[in-house]
Amino acid sequence: xxxxxxxxxxxxxxxxxxxxxxxxxxxxxxxxxxxxxxxxxxxxxxxxxxxxxxxxxxxxxxxxxxxxxxxxxxxxxxxxxxxxxxxxxxxxxxxxxxxxxxxxxxxxxxxxxxxxxxxxxxxxxxxxxxxxxxxxxxxxxxxxxxxxxxxxxxxxxxxxxxxxxxxxxxxxxxxxxxxxxxxxxxxxxxxxxxxxxxxxxxxxxxxxxxxxxxxxxxxxxxxxxxxxxxxxxxxxxxxxxxxxxxxxxxxxxxxxxxxxxxxxxxxxxxxxxxxxxxxxxxxxxxxxxxxxxxxxxxxxxxxxxxxxxxxxxxxxxxxxxxxxx
Numbered sequence: 001x002x003x004x005x006x007x008x009x010x011x012x013x014x015x016x017x018x019x020x021x022x023x024x025x026x027x028x029x030x031x032x033x034x035x036x037x038x039x040x041x042x043x044x045x046x047x048x049x050x051x052x053x054x055x056x057x058x059x060x061x062x063x064x065x066x067x068x069x070x071x072x073x074x075x076x077x078x079x080x081x082x083x084x085x086x087x088x089x090x091x092x093x094x095x096x097x098x099x100x101x102x103x104x105x106x107x108x109x110x111x112x113x114x115x116x117x118x119x120x121x122x123x124x125x126x127x128x129x130x131x132x133x134x135x136x137x138x139x140x141x142x143x144x145x146x147x148x149x150x151x152x153x154x155x156x157x158x159x160x161x162x163x164x165x166x167x168x169x170x171x172x173x174x175x176x177x178x179x180x181x182x183x184x185x186x187x188x189x190x191x192x193x194x195x196x197x198x199x200x201x202x203x204x205x206x207x208x209x210x211x212x213x214x215x216x217x218x219x220x221x222x223x224x225x226x227x228x229x230x231x232x233x234x235x236x237x238x239x240x241x242x243x244x245x246x247x248x249x250x251x252x253x254x255x256x257x258x259x260x261x262x263x264x265x266x267x268x269x270x271x272x273x274x275x276x277x278x279x280x281x282x283x284x285x286x287x288x289x290x291x292x293x294x295x296x297x298x299x300x301x302x303x304x305x306x307x308x309x310x311x312x313x314x315x316x317x318x319x320x321x322x323x324x325x
Contacts, residue, residue: 008308012301020071023293024064067290076294077287081280086287090273090295096166097265097272099178101257103188104195109250112200116207117234123212131204138201147194147267154190162187164269191268195261199253206249210242217241251307255300 170180178184
């Protein structure tokens, strides 16, 4: 297991190096933020001073060397708009996005796996067909339209929940979070449901497909032939098999929840990194954009590493194959 983890860490390091190059070139080769940040009537001297202050007068390769050196020190520059360290700005918005993503992922798991099990164990029943039809709606409906309909129904027509914002945080054991206050929960419910709908549909269909495959395996048929209770067959034998692909997808989808919560955060005015990146793109705030992309890349690398380790725990053949055994 130790060798397996070391190999995965080395692979993650090379991926991170490659991504820094891709991110830097993709962001710094597009547009000129001076055109947005400097008034149109500014003199040439003022424009030149602004370009030098932002470090945009250096050749691209020198900018990259400076970028990597600063990145190793946790510094990717100051936001052109907010005039604060860009990395600090992104990290200050990250807890809001993590709360939203974690709550949405929890909803997806708590709803998706049981419904997927039901649809897989009883595929020809009315309930099984209804679950699959519902999952099609989860895939098909646009995310922004779902959010608007949730706001219209629960915030405007019924008045049960607020239409946007994060809510007041609560405190528990010295930690502050909207998860620790009723007001925070009331603001969290609608955006979390909106973000979770697509992932719930995905988990339902993946779980159902895995169950249909697992019930055809010989050891499951043998367990039924021995007369074991259905609950034990499902809980011990089938679940152990289906959780391998399900855990992989859940881990990867958590990364996408963080990276692609942009639409949900915009619709519900949720102050996370998704809304921040949209605002930064409009004004070409390059340090913030780079900081956001680096955080997302680190998140995906970390999640992939955790998923690989969990995968090898559930199925030791994975690490044996990786080691050439």
